[in-house]
Amino acid sequence: MKLSKGNKFLLLGVLLVVIDQIIKILVKTNMELGQHIYVIGNWFQILFIENEGMAFGMKFGGAVGKFLLSFFRIGLFGALCWWISKLVRKEGTPVGVIVGLTLITAGAFGNIIDSLFYGIIFDYAPFMFGRVVDMFYFPIIDTTWPSWVPFVGGNEFLFFAPVFNFADSCVTVGAIYLIFFQYRFFARDEKSGEEVSAKKN
Numbered sequence: 001m002k003l004s005k006g007n008k009f010l011l012l013g014v015l016l017v018v019i020d021q022i023i024k025i026l027v028k029t030n031m032e033l034g035q036h037i038y039v040i041g042n043w044f045q046i047l048f049i050e051n052e053g054m055a056f057g058m059k060f061g062g063a064v065g066k067f068l069l070s071f072f073r074i075g076l077f078g079a080l081c082w083w084i085s086k087l088v089r090k091e092g093t094p095v096g097v098i099v100g101l102t103l104i105t106a107g108a109f110g111n112i113i114d115s116l117f118y119g120i121i122f123d124y125a126p127f128m129f130g131r132v133v134d135m136f137y138f139p140i141i142d143t144t145w146p147s148w149v150p151f152v153g154g155n156e157f158l159f160f161a162p163v164f165n166f167a168d169s170c171v172t173v174g175a176i177y178l179i180f181f182q183y184r185f186f187a188r189d190e191k192s193g194e195e196v197s198a199k200k201n
Contacts, residue, residue: 006088009098013106020110020166024133028122036137043140049163050131063129066115070128073112080105097182103174110167134163 003011027048031037037046052066084101087093114132119125138160147153178186 006085009084009088009102012099013102013109016103016106016166016170017110017113020106020170021113023135023166024110024114027135028118028133043138045137045139046135047137047163049134051134052129052131067128070112070115073108073115077105077108077112080108094182094185097178097185100174100178100182103170103177107167107170107172107174110165110170132165134165134168136165136169137163 027046031046031048033048033050035048038044039046080101084098084105087098087101111132115130116128118130118133120127120130122130125131140160145152145155
């Protein structure tokens, strides 16, 4: 059976979410919180942490902030799904645009699952208050500033400290791809909208 264009992108999104969840569940069920697995020296580690906020371990306003963040994520996910379905039906939409948006949508949904359900599944928090599982850690440069450097001398210098997950990667790759390789489509789309508005006026 031949898949429609829309179903192909849906399958891609589902595949990305499944990969994200498999990685998270494997880490969650086989590692202790804070445990390191050194993959390539100190440069690439699997480090099991959990965060209650946004991507790359950022936080947002405690319990109320987390509740609002969950609502925002759900709203964003719904808006992205609607936008993708609209672009799939629109003639002339580049495949790359839909792929980029699918990556972002799948990544958002992967972290939504953690936030909404992990607290219940792993029995530590109510619905919508689960923690997002992070594991990829790339401390490419981990050194100490020379003592003679003003203000920071003797302090640790760590390049790229965030710990992130596969879903965060999907969002980041999708966003960067759209910005650098598909910006012409969005510029053209915005220009078309302005022309239509001008004709109506």
